[in-house]
Amino acid sequence: MRAAFIAEEVDLLRETIRANDGDNVAGGAFARKVDQLISDLYEDIGELTDLKLSDVLDLFLIKVLYVNRRSRDAETLRYLGRMMERYLRAGELGIGPRGGMMPYLSNLMEETAHPSGAHQNLFEAYRKYGDNALFISGIFPESLGRRRAGGHLGGTPFVDKRYFSTMGRKYYEMAAGHELAEWASMRTTLQRLASFFDVYVEALNEMSGRYVMGMDVRMLADKMLDAFNRYRETKDPRHIETARKYAALLKLDGHQWPALDRMAPPDTYF
Numbered sequence: 001m002r003a004a005f006i007a008e009e010v011d012l013l014r015e016t017i018r019a020n021d022g023d024n025v026a027g028g029a030f031a032r033k034v035d036q037l038i039s040d041l042y043e044d045i046g047e048l049t050d051l052k053l054s055d056v057l058d059l060f061l062i063k064v065l066y067v068n069r070r071s072r073d074a075e076t077l078r079y080l081g082r083m084m085e086r087y088l089r090a091g092e093l094g095i096g097p098r099g100g101m102m103p104y105l106s107n108l109m110e111e112t113a114h115p116s117g118a119h120q121n122l123f124e125a126y127r128k129y130g131d132n133a134l135f136i137s138g139i140f141p142e143s144l145g146r147r148r149a150g151g152h153l154g155g156t157p158f159v160d161k162r163y164f165s166t167m168g169r170k171y172y173e174m175a176a177g178h179e180l181a182e183w184a185s186m187r188t189t190l191q192r193l194a195s196f197f198d199v200y201v202e203a204l205n206e207m208s209g210r211y212v213m214g215m216d217v218r219m220l221a222d223k224m225l226d227a228f229n230r231y232r233e234t235k236d237p238r239h240i241e242t243a244r245k246y247a248a249l250l251k252l253d254g255h256q257w258p259a260l261d262r263m264a265p266p267d268t269y270f
Contacts, residue, residue, distance in 0.1 A: 003051050009037055010055045013062055021074040022269070026067045034063050057084045060211045065203040072269035075189050080200065087135045126175035130193065133168030137161060138204025169197045196270035
């Protein structure tokens with residue numbers, strides 16, 4: 001995979017979005033470029049870590065939010081990318097007394113349902129709790145539904161989608177209304193996150209299901225078949241080994257694909 005080339009192309013996409021802030025320019029050529037870059041990420045499955053996490057996340061966000069949902073705001077895209085990067089890195093590092101992504105997620109849910117107030121100011125507290133609600137709802141929607149006591153802002157005793165949507169909107173609204181929001185040049189972005197919270201949740205649901213917590217199954221299948229066909233044409237064992245790797249990612253049953261075993265060695269805008 002040409003990691004440096006992909007990084008440069010993602011940066012060009014960012015620049016295009018920033019240069020056209022307030023409009024959406026995801027026409028046919030732009031959308032095809034995004035799809036090609038995502039395809040390139042899967043081209044060499046052994047080198048996915050060569051790219052910066054920020055580049056990968058921004059590319060996926062551009063796909064699900066800017067291309068698929070016609071977002072027009074560059075700053076919100078940037079905000080979501082850095083938020084995702086911060087949360088995913090913290091989860092990988094196992095920050096917290098128990099460590100690991102799922103205990104980390106549980107801590108975030110507890111913190112959001114029962115705010116501790118352990119922040120340097122109310123602006124940062126409100127923004128953090130809004131981020132918590134958006135990250136949990138967007139990336140781990142299947143984790144919602146457990147019974148909990150209502151938070152300080154009230155609401156249903158169930159930690160479900162509606163609960164976090166309500167909490168997320170309220171926290172972002174309060175953060176946007178704080179005097180520090182203007183000082184930090186974040187008022188408009190936080191207001192947009194509050195107003196279109198459910199749109200961003202939906203986009204992150206797609207991003208999580210296809211790219212973050214899973215992989216694009218159709219793309220993996222296509223690349224597996226491409227590698228298989230290249231092997232049939234060239235008899236180069238490297239191609240069948242690549243096909244086997246994609247098959248492993250897809251968790252394919254070897255009995256259903258015996259050739260892989262036989263041929264291979266071991267209005268307002270958002």
